[in-house]
Amino acid sequence: xxxxxxxPVVSVALGQTVRITCQGxxxxxxxxxxxxxxxxxxxxxxxxxxxxxxxxxPDRFSGSNSGNTASLTITGAQAEDEADYYCSSxxxxxxxxxxGGGTKLTVL
Amino acid sequence: QVHLVQSGAEVKKPGASVMVSCKASGYTxxxxxxxxxxxxxxQGLEWMGVINPNDIRTLYAQKFQGRITLTRDMSTSTxxxxxxxxxxxxxxxxxxxxxxxxNDRGWWFDPWGQGTLVTVSS
Numbered sequence: 661x662x663x664x665x666x667x668p669v670v671s672v673a674l675g676q677t678v679r680i681t682c683q684g685x686x687x688x689x690x691x692x693x694x695x696x697x698x699x700x701x702x703x704x705x706x707x708x709x710x711x712x713x714x715x716x717x718p719d720r721f722s723g724s725n726s727g728n729t730a731s732l733t734i735t736g737a738q739a740e741d742e743a744d745y746y747c748s749s750x751x752x753x754x755x756x757x758x759x760g761g762g763t764k765l766t767v768l
Numbered sequence: 769q770v771h772l773v774q775s776g777a778e779v780k781k782p783g784a785s786v787m788v789s790c791k792a793s794g795y796t797x798x799x800x801x802x803x804x805x806x807x808x809x810x811q812g813l814e815w816m817g818v819i820n821p822n823d824i825r826t827l828y829a830q831k832f833q834g835r836i837t838l839t840r841d842m843s844t845s846t847x848x849x850x851x852x853x854x855x856x857x858x859x860x861x862x863x864x865x866x867x868x869x870x871n872d873r874g875w876w877f878d879p880w881g882q883g884t885l886v887t888v889s890s
Binding site for chain 2: 689690691693695697702703704705708709710714746748749750755756757758759760761762
């Protein structure tokens with residue numbers, strides 16, 4: 661099955677911009693979605709179909725996809741954005757779904 | 769408002785089975801597939817399988833084939849995940865998550881249930 665690769669740890673200064681990336685062959689064909697997970701809580705959808713933001717998600721969150729790399733960008737990171745972020749897509753060759761290993765975002 | 773409410777924590781012995789439920793409300797039950805995802809302590813998210821509530825067609829991750837069964841009860845709008853032959857490394861929080869799809873190119877999970885902790889210990 662396909663794999664999605666994320667950097668394990670990323671940090672950003674308060675108010676600055678950070679990009680979290682997700683690489684995998686499946687992203688050439690299928691859209692990425694992104695999930696935010698805070699300690700002890702269930703994941704929350706923050707981006708779907710590469711670039712779309714659900715209602716209620718702040719507009720500082722945006723997504724993009726180029727080739728085999730999807731990106732989640734937080735423009736003006738806030739303290740409450742400190743969390744784990746996971747990307748997901750369908751597998752490139754089978755009807756199964758995969759998650760990236762997750763990125764722990766620290767806001768300094 | 770869409771809600772997914774899962775059953776409570778379970779403690780099981782190795783070799784036993786566990787069944788976790790996920791009661792859906794706030795939408796038409798048959799309009800969305802339901803995925804199951806688990807998360808071991810301190811680890812990432814792991815996709816387990818999905819069920820189509822219309823025809824009960826299921827798709828499972830190869831890792832769980834033969835041990836997992838997804839079902840649904842339309843009369844109560846409830847989904848079920850049963851995992852058999854439990855091992856200590858099945859200790860995890862198990863989530864249900866509603867499926868959305870677009871153009872056969874995009875799928876996403878929203879919302880998620882609150883999670884059910886399953887502990888496997890002798």
